[in-house]
Amino acid sequence: MAELKTQLDLQQIPKIVGEDGTQLLARCYAVLEHTRWPLYIVGPSGSGKSIIAMNLARQYALAKNVPAYYVQLSPEQTKTSLILGLRLENGSLAVKNGVVADCMESGGIIIVDEATHSVQEILLMFNSILDRTSVTAIGDKMIYAHEDFRIVFCSNDSRYSGNVKLPQSFAQRLVSFYFDYPTAEDELLIVEQIVAEECRANDVVPVSLKRYIIELMREVRSNTYPLSVRNAAIAVVLCNLELLRRPEWRQTMIDSYFYDNRNVESIKRYLAKRVLGCEAASVTDLTDRRIMELEQALSAIGIVTFKEIILQSFMYYLDVDLGFYDLQMVKEKLESSII
Known part of the structure; x- marks a missing residue:
């Protein structure tokens, strides 16, 4: 499976317009700035969650001078392709970073969009990353997240067709914000x-x-x-x-x-x-x-x-x-x- 190297171009992110989006952006950014807690923005389809998350990433990346990444989840993804795993290279298995591990090491921020378009097993693999220690491992390689590492999830709620419900242990680790349709x-x-x-x-x-x-x-x-x-x-x-x-x-x-x-x-x-x-x-x-x-x-x-x-x-x-x-x-x- 191809590697997911999805670094955001900060110049291509549309700016937030409107009072509702601006207020949510400020509230979410305060959490990013003062804690290491993972954010989860949930709301109806088309309400603007992804644009708000990308603006969060831009603001944080510029303030900290770190990279910003974006990835959409799907049922086909694995820990190897997304986070960290063994891949065949020149006839031998080698440990390779996925986009999440890259972001952890660089102390960047990553937007994980369409979280409920994945499967529960994929979401559970994030649990150790969302803990206070924020670590992921494969074999004898362990990656501890840089103190500036931040992660923001986005999704529709599970009432929409094709969405999965969040595992309880995954949900307990999140700070959630609901964003409804704007005025x-x-x-x-x-x-x-x-x-x-x-x-x-x-x-x-x-x-x-x-x-x-x-x-x-x-x-x-x-x-x-x-x-x-x-x-x-x-x-x-x-x-x-x-x-x-x-x-x-x-x-x-x-x-x-x-x-x-x-x-x-x-x-x-x-x-x-x-x-x-x-x-x-x-x-x-x-x-x-x-x-x-x-x-x-x-x-x-x-x-x-x-x-x-x-x-x-x-x-x-x-x-x-x-x-x-x-x-x-x-x-x-x-x-x-x-x-």
């Missing part, structure tokens, strides 16, 4: 960050439409259908590409869908709730500039096209494993919630 305001900032980094075109999507997409995502997602800011960012980029094809979109006539429908006020209230974040208190709220801008953007994109963009971005066409849950019921909820 809507923070998710807006994260979506804008992703769009700025990954879309080469100018972003012309109005904030009202971004808020609408994010609120739709927050309404539909669940532990069984874990939509994230990545899904929202995809939808924003696809909407952006449509609007760039129509440079005069701000002069677009409002689609008759909004005005010919007998339930126009209820539709406008639905739009307002998602964009303004609260129930419309008066008719004035329904004519808010942000609501009108949203209507113009949706009209320029086209209602049918917009619905298709949401379905594309929110995994509607993918055969997602939801365990015992009814995928078709989830998809029907999504489809009926778009407009």
Whole structure:
């Protein structure tokens, strides 16, 4: 099996945006700075755990002038490939370090991601490393961790399909932090960050439409259908590409869908709730500039096209494993919630 030499490029790590992530970063870093305790960041899929852990690694590595490593666990890994073991070299068995042993010796920090995508036997092999002595051994070779060595685990909780539960002896050695999905305001900032980094075109999507997409995502997602800011960012980029094809979109006539429908006020209230974040208190709220801008953007994109963009971005066409849950019921909820 190939060696896992996965040193992080600190310049490639996206910065944390939003108050929730910034606060968790500060709390976790305080533990790293003042103790040798291993951290475990757990939360729903797509909440930003890995990015927070990588920012922890960057901050610690720069402060201590040490390397930072990153590895994802999987059932195929062994102690030999991951930590320390005997490998065949020039016809003979030789003791070779894995990425964890390298990090222990250098006094670096390592992010062990997708911890519950492994098997319990692999997690149990970390126990001696997580103890106060922090040691690993194979044959007559023993590696004691440098005092600056730090380790941070990340995972979804075990309710997600394909995740294993943590062995009790492993869990007892950890300091755990739960990170839920950020607030809507923070998710807006994260979506804008992703769009700025990954879309080469100018972003012309109005904030009202971004808020609408994010609120739709927050309404539909669940532990069984874990939509994230990545899904929202995809939808924003696809909407952006449509609007760039129509440079005069701000002069677009409002689609008759909004005005010919007998339930126009209820539709406008639905739009307002998602964009303004609260129930419309008066008719004035329904004519808010942000609501009108949203209507113009949706009209320029086209209602049918917009619905298709949401379905594309929110995994509607993918055969997602939801365990015992009814995928078709989830998809029907999504489809009926778009407009």
